[in-house]
Amino acid sequence: MAEQQQPLPKVVLVGNPNVGKSVLFNVLTGAYTTVSNYPGTSVEVSRGQCEIAGTDYEILDTPGMYSIMPITEEERVARQILLQETPHAVLHVIDARNIERMLPMTLQLIEAGLPIILVVNILDEAKRLGMEIDLQKLQKNLGVPVIGTVMKRRQGLPELQQAISEYASVPHKTFTYGSDLERDVTRLATVIKGDYRFSKRATSLLLMQKDEDVEQLIVTGENTENLELLQTLVRDVIFERRADLHLQISMERKKICKQMLDGVVQQTELSEKEPFAELLSRWTVNPWSGVPILLLVVYFGLYKFVGGFGAGTLVDLLEGNIFEEYINPPVINFVQQHVSAEWLFELLVGEYGLWTLGIRYAVALVLPIVGTFFLMFSLLEDTGYFPRLALLVDRVFKKIGLSGRAVIPMVLGFGCDTMATMVTRTLETVRERIIATILLALAIPCSAQLGVILGLLSGVPGALAVWLLAMILVFLLVGLLAAKVMPGEHPIFYMELPPMRLPQLRNVLVKTLSRMQSYFMEILPLFLFASFILWSLKMLNVLEGLIGALSPVVRAIGLPVEATSAFVFGFFRRDFGAAGLYDLQTNGLLTPAQLTVAAVTLTLFVPCIAQFLMMKKERGLRVSVSIFVFVSLLAFSCGWVLNKILLTTGLLA
Amino acid sequence: MNCGLCGKEIPADLGPGDGKSPCGSCRGGCRKIHCPYCGYANPAPGKFLRKMLQKNNEEKTDE
Numbered sequence: 001m002a003e004q005q006q007p008l009p010k011v012v013l014v015g016n017p018n019v020g021k022s023v024l025f026n027v028l029t030g031a032y033t034t035v036s037n038y039p040g041t042s043v044e045v046s047r048g049q050c051e052i053a054g055t056d057y058e059i060l061d062t063p064g065m066y067s068i069m070p071i072t073e074e075e076r077v078a079r080q081i082l083l084q085e086t087p088h089a090v091l092h093v094i095d096a097r098n099i100e101r102m103l104p105m106t107l108q109l110i111e112a113g114l115p116i117i118l119v120v121n122i123l124d125e126a127k128r129l130g131m132e133i134d135l136q137k138l139q140k141n142l143g144v145p146v147i148g149t150v151m152k153r154r155q156g157l158p159e160l161q162q163a164i165s166e167y168a169s170v171p172h173k174t175f176t177y178g179s180d181l182e183r184d185v186t187r188l189a190t191v192i193k194g195d196y197r198f199s200k201r202a203t204s205l206l207l208m209q210k211d212e213d214v215e216q217l218i219v220t221g222e223n224t225e226n227l228e229l230l231q232t233l234v235r236d237v238i239f240e241r242r243a244d245l246h247l248q249i250s251m252e253r254k255k256i257c258k259q260m261l262d263g264v265v266q267q268t269e270l271s272e273k274e275p276f277a278e279l280l281s282r283w284t285v286n287p288w289s290g291v292p293i294l295l296l297v298v299y300f301g302l303y304k305f306v307g308g309f310g311a312g313t314l315v316d317l318l319e320g321n322i323f324e325e326y327i328n329p330p331v332i333n334f335v336q337q338h339v340s341a342e343w344l345f346e347l348l349v350g351e352y353g354l355w356t357l358g359i360r361y362a363v364a365l366v367l368p369i370v371g372t373f374f375l376m377f378s379l380l381e382d383t384g385y386f387p388r389l390a391l392l393v394d395r396v397f398k399k400i401g402l403s404g405r406a407v408i409p410m411v412l413g414f415g416c417d418t419m420a421t422m423v424t425r426t427l428e429t430v431r432e433r434i435i436a437t438i439l440l441a442l443a444i445p446c447s448a449q450l451g452v453i454l455g456l457l458s459g460v461p462g463a464l465a466v467w468l469l470a471m472i473l474v475f476l477l478v479g480l481l482a483a484k485v486m487p488g489e490h491p492i493f494y495m496e497l498p499p500m501r502l503p504q505l506r507n508v509l510v511k512t513l514s515r516m517q518s519y520f521m522e523i524l525p526l527f528l529f530a531s532f533i534l535w536s537l538k539m540l541n542v543l544e545g546l547i548g549a550l551s552p553v554v555r556a557i558g559l560p561v562e563a564t565s566a567f568v569f570g571f572f573r574r575d576f577g578a579a580g581l582y583d584l585q586t587n588g589l590l591t592p593a594q595l596t597v598a599a600v601t602l603t604l605f606v607p608c609i610a611q612f613l614m615m616k617k618e619r620g621l622r623v624s625v626s627i628f629v630f631v632s633l634l635a636f637s638c639g640w641v642l643n644k645i646l647l648t649t650g651l652l653a
Numbered sequence: 654m655n656c657g658l659c660g661k662e663i664p665a666d667l668g669p670g671d672g673k674s675p676c677g678s679c680r681g682g683c684r685k686i687h688c689p690y691c692g693y694a695n696p697a698p699g700k701f702l703r704k705m706l707q708k709n710n711e712e713k714t715d716e
Contacts, residue, residue, distance in 0.1 A: 498660025
């Protein structure tokens, strides 16, 4: 009869992505590993075996996770392994260079009562950066074994193996939160009666954060009477703490980590790169230095590079030379020779033709500008500047009495207004959601549209400065309104800052090209569709009537009647309208003052059809149409006021 | 790929429009990858560019 095999004691590797978990896994297990999908998912989990001090162990390498409160499927699988397995030891692998950012998860794992060994990896790089980490002291503070390693050189491997083989589970330390949070955790923990893999304390915290898997666990783990009591309590706590629970837990964990690391990490010597990166990071978030840095970025990155090089040199080359001299004449000749019907000629190469308007605007006018803008955007993004910019904006807003809550949709809106409009559903009240939707529709151009508008204005001295000033004033107006309607009691904006670094060429190129490709795919059909609509209106003799109806409004803000068509374009997308303005300006039909007024008005329009559809989906037809009308009226009102100011002061004359 | 705002790693199998809350309002589908952690719209590289990015990450992740 075959002898029944005892399951091997398990060692589970957990940690953030890119901290060296897989290297440690390979070092421990060698070549004998299997990779399989975790049941019911497409997430791969590696398993292997090793022998330490005469005992065989099964080693599991889990997908990267940032917290035991999962968001992605990968994190859910990693957490599921922790919830289902009964490991001999859990190795939490962290990057020594980012110890402060990664230690909160160690606290969570200790809090969960898991048999933790903390592996502080990549110690060599940390040392090179001048960091000295007192591992003994950290071990004493945390109350779990702490091993320092450089796994790619197998340094620390014998100590780690010894820690695994000698691991003795002892009751973990309890890290105490603020008294009100402790009271709620205790309220829940005393009611929990079931037997779970995670401690009652950790289970309570996860329930308070609406963790669906743990909610499911208690349904099977508690008896009916207790389950009802527990669920009622959880609902009460969640309702009482609906404004800031996640934030408070994060902040308190961060505070505990600071205490744990007090005297543990010493910056002994100055290295060449990191201290400057840290210094720069501090400068970028401090309003006194951050605002001048932002102005430098705007001046050199946007005004000089996007405006001067993109909207000037590149557009001149593409539009003025290549299209006007080499591409358009043969295309128009070809159509003239082969197309006799006037309507078809107009449709292809007429005033609003698919080629002469749709393709020329998309390829020759907009693409060079957004291309240079995306290059600058990706470069800044790769340095880690954006989260610092968000923090800076939040600090500046708070200094002038604005709520931090308004910052979240604004930051997301610069990436994609449509998505940010959807994110407004997370706000507490209907009133807040409507105000945030108006803010996004009115004052936040998405990055691509911002690039086109800035590029357009950069070629005219003074126009960009006036536009910026006008936009800041509108920002303040709507921001103060938002602060009045959405007064946050606490600073809601919270974000962990990733390290600043030198941008990587390949990353920047890939991101730039991807953005250009997706932008082009998005706008080209829309530009062609808009050209088709304009052509149809012209053929039906409706366009003249429409332009005639709109022209009093356009004249009222001091623009020539020819600018009306650009505003009709702008209803499709702001950047399409901006391209129309560019065309007018290069043909000498707009003065600098008129161009600035037109650009301000256009920037304040609803950005695109997709955002309008999202507004309709989120807020309903009546509210979204009202927002559209309100935003359009406000846009023209701002244009009217700016025109009066420019005429009175003689600015940009 | 790491998120351009929060810096966290976006799972490799996440495609354009996937993620925690794809909005789906853009014509022709969303060509952005919304970070599951912070919601920021990251560009979605095509097949070729994605390969380039993976190669870059493989070179970088030698720890």
